[in-house]
Amino acid sequence: MEDLNKELLLDLYHTMVRIRMFEERVRDLALKNEIPGFVHVSIGEEASATGVCAALRHTDFITSTHRGHGHLIAKGGKLDRMMAELYGKRTGYCKGKGGSMHIVDFALGILGANGIVGAGLPIATGSALAAVVAGRDAVTACFFGDGASNEGTFHESLNLAAVWKLPVIFVCENNGFGEFTPAQTVTSVRDIATRAQAYGIPGLVVNGNDVIEVYRYASEAAARARAGGGPTLLECKTYRWEGHVVGEQAFLGAAAYREQAEIEEWKKRCPLIRFQQYAIASGRISAAELKKIEDETLAELDAAVAFARESPLPDPAEVTEDLYA
Amino acid sequence: MAITTFVQAINQALTEEMERDPLTFVMGEDVVLSVFGATKGLYEKFGPTRVRNTPIAEAGFVGAAVGAAMAGTRPICEVEFASFFYCAFDQVCNQAAKLRYMSGGQAKMAITFRTVYGAMGGAAAQHSETVYGQFLSVPGLKIVVPSGPADMKGLLKSAIRDDNPVIVFEHGGLGRAREEIPAGEYLVPLGKAAVKRPGEDVTVVAIGAMVPKALKVAEKLAADKISVEVVDPRTLIPLDEETILSSVAKTNRAVVVDEGHLRGGAAADIAALIGEKGFDFLDGPVTRVASLDVPIPFSPPLEKATVADEARIEAAIRGLVGR
Ligand SMILES: Cc1ncc(C[n+]2csc(CCOP(=O)(O)OP(=O)(O)O)c2C)c(N)n1
Numbered sequence: 001m002e003d004l005n006k007e008l009l010l011d012l013y014h015t016m017v018r019i020r021m022f023e024e025r026v027r028d029l030a031l032k033n034e035i036p037g038f039v040h041v042s043i044g045e046e047a048s049a050t051g052v053c054a055a056l057r058h059t060d061f062i063t064s065t066h067r068g069h070g071h072l073i074a075k076g077g078k079l080d081r082m083m084a085e086l087y088g089k090r091t092g093y094c095k096g097k098g099g100s101m102h103i104v105d106f107a108l109g110i111l112g113a114n115g116i117v118g119a120g121l122p123i124a125t126g127s128a129l130a131a132v133v134a135g136r137d138a139v140t141a142c143f144f145g146d147g148a149s150n151e152g153t154f155h156e157s158l159n160l161a162a163v164w165k166l167p168v169i170f171v172c173e174n175n176g177f178g179e180f181t182p183a184q185t186v187t188s189v190r191d192i193a194t195r196a197q198a199y200g201i202p203g204l205v206v207n208g209n210d211v212i213e214v215y216r217y218a219s220e221a222a223a224r225a226r227a228g229g230g231p232t233l234l235e236c237k238t239y240r241w242e243g244h245v246v247g248e249q250a251f252l253g254a255a256a257y258r259e260q261a262e263i264e265e266w267k268k269r270c271p272l273i274r275f276q277q278y279a280i281a282s283g284r285i286s287a288a289e290l291k292k293i294e295d296e297t298l299a300e301l302d303a304a305v306a307f308a309r310e311s312p313l314p315d316p317a318e319v320t321e322d323l324y325a
Numbered sequence: 326m327a328i329t330t331f332v333q334a335i336n337q338a339l340t341e342e343m344e345r346d347p348l349t350f351v352m353g354e355d356v357v358l359s360v361f362g363a364t365k366g367l368y369e370k371f372g373p374t375r376v377r378n379t380p381i382a383e384a385g386f387v388g389a390a391v392g393a394a395m396a397g398t399r400p401i402c403e404v405e406f407a408s409f410f411y412c413a414f415d416q417v418c419n420q421a422a423k424l425r426y427m428s429g430g431q432a433k434m435a436i437t438f439r440t441v442y443g444a445m446g447g448a449a450a451q452h453s454e455t456v457y458g459q460f461l462s463v464p465g466l467k468i469v470v471p472s473g474p475a476d477m478k479g480l481l482k483s484a485i486r487d488d489n490p491v492i493v494f495e496h497g498g499l500g501r502a503r504e505e506i507p508a509g510e511y512l513v514p515l516g517k518a519a520v521k522r523p524g525e526d527v528t529v530v531a532i533g534a535m536v537p538k539a540l541k542v543a544e545k546l547a548a549d550k551i552s553v554e555v556v557d558p559r560t561l562i563p564l565d566e567e568t569i570l571s572s573v574a575k576t577n578r579a580v581v582v583d584e585g586h587l588r589g590g591a592a593a594d595i596a597a598l599i600g601e602k603g604f605d606f607l608d609g610p611v612t613r614v615a616s617l618d619v620p621i622p623f624s625p626p627l628e629k630a631t632v633a634d635e636a637r638i639e640a641a642i643r644g645l646v647g648r
Contacts, residue, residue, distance in 0.1 A: 036623075096622065097627065099449045101449055102449055102450070102623065115450070116451055178380075179354065251362065314627055315626075320619055323620075
């Protein structure tokens with residue numbers, strides 16, 4: 001980490017803390033039904049969103065998933081407007097029309113979370129195509145899960161991006177499960193990165209809980225994409241600490257689909273703790289500096305919740321607005 | 326008779342039909358653990374050959390169900406949310422629906438698709454849609470929309486025994502609806518509507534989750550001496566035209582209620598039928614109550630403003646009877 005400047009390191013930590021705190025709060029609010037609808041959190045998976053987006057420019061694009069809060073925050077999403085969207089308020093990013101699974105902010109290059117598994121892959125490919133057509137040097141990072149890599153859209157998109165050498169980074173966040181099904185029971189390969197070989201593009205396995213490693217791989221992939229070298233498939237190995245969807249215990253009952261010990265094992269590999277240990281051991285960052293980031297984020301989050309609570313609901317008359325340009 | 330929920334009714338139908346015919350099998354995403362509980366326990370009972378978790382690959386596994394049906398088995402294929410059918414449209418519309426006809430009647434396509442549809446509170450545009458309207462103009466499919474547990478069980482069993490591709494649409498908001506189901510073998514034929522409440526002044530043709538809503542409104546209006554007959558078509562293809570038309574012949578007024586979008590949907594189809602074949606019975610225009618022609622929005626007040634509801638059903642009935 002010696003070669004990385006301190007400001008970047010603090011930014012990486014700040015982003016991970018913002019994601020963690022935002023999602024822990026969102027989980028609690030959703031359990032109290034203060035936030036409606038389906039809510040999927042990525043607690044424990046913060047490093048992949050953070051490391052990848054840190055390797056992007058403001059003018060680059062991302063596509064996200066149903067488990068997208070982390071990606072959005074890492075690309076610059078504001079906690080207050082995200083929270084307001086989750087509350088279904090008019091001040092939210094999508095005026096309350098989208099909710100947790102559908103947040104979009106074009107100004108930040110966020111082409112959208114998505115409720116359809118695998119839908120982001122062709123969209124990211126098209127966004128990269130637009131950069132080529134319009135002669136911009138923008139890169140698109142495409143986040144998706146291990147489960148999505150079994151959709152036809154994954155295979156069609158990798159092939160298309162490869163033959164047209166499009167500037168896209170396919171980021172597979174392999175958290176071991178698609179809903180309640182273990183990845184290995186429905187996926188033909190252990191490492192999804194190996195599927196890149198079928199399309200003649202680089203495929204790399206990354207420690208998805210090590211934000212610095214993710215950042216380095218993503219930076220290389222972005223540089224390759226910008227230089228006309230085409231797409232890369234990065235597989236970030238990670239783990240989902242929480243349920244597939246907040247509140248799943250209510251309908252699953254006691255039927256567990258994984259061992260508690262496995263969850264505990266992965267909690268020991270917490271990306272935030274890992275970073276703290278690095279940072280302090282390096283002697284370049286103090287515990288007080290980390291604490292300051294946490295305190296500031298807590299204040300930002302409290303303000304975001306207050307903003308969401310106080311914001312007005314949309315007027316029913318707004319329901320027919322925004323359908324056509 | 327035992328009280329059963331909608332989801333338990335599905336589970337009973339699946340269990341009974343799988344016991345009855347060893348060529349039936351269940352496949353879909355997370356059917357082993359069963360998110361909504363409909364397939365719970367089937368894996369333990371019937372084992373891994375006949376109860377299969379699929380990868381998240383709708384075009385692939387829906388298509389595999391088509392192939393398995395052509396080769397003589399009877400797949401029961403779950404598509405978790407109805408909007409995910411869009412990912413598998415070719416296999417449903419170009420393959421399952423057409424292959425028997427195109428092959429001059431050779432292919433037998435005994436597939437049952439089960440899927441959850443409808444607005445259920447904040448699930449937003451890609452998990453709330455009522456998509457059967459999109460399938461109404463695909464000849465070769467049968468479309469079933471049960472409104473309660475007993476019909477659910479009886480219709481699903483008939484669907485599984487049918488030699489054609491049948492899509493059974495289960496409203497996500499009905500999961501915990503409870504009803505008594507007759508003991509023993511209980512079959513409801515496809516193509517037979519049910520008069521859920523007899524009445525004299527106006528016919529309300531209601532579909533799926535709109536049926537319990539229409540019944541509530543009918544109960545309320547009875548206090549105002551407005552007598553509402555509620556007809557539940559139960560299957561949209563085949564459609565029981567006779568029951569609908571004879572109800573309108575009696576009441577001379579018709580409201581069609583559907584959760585699908587207004588344009589091009591099931592309500593449009595049934596209203597056209599009544600207008601065309603029931604014109605002489607009518608004392609007023611056939612009125613449709615359906616969801617607005619926008620994607621289902623996330624925010625609860627917007628969702629409420631979009632989806633057909635009891636207030637709009639009541640207003641439509643009062644508008645027709647003039648009080
Ligand atoms: C096309 C489609 N099929 C199924 C679903 C239901 N679904 C939502 S999330 C999910 C699991 C996705 O797994 P993965 O891609 O690994 O992402 P993760 O949830 O693990 O982050 C499924 C099956 C969906 N939303 N869209």
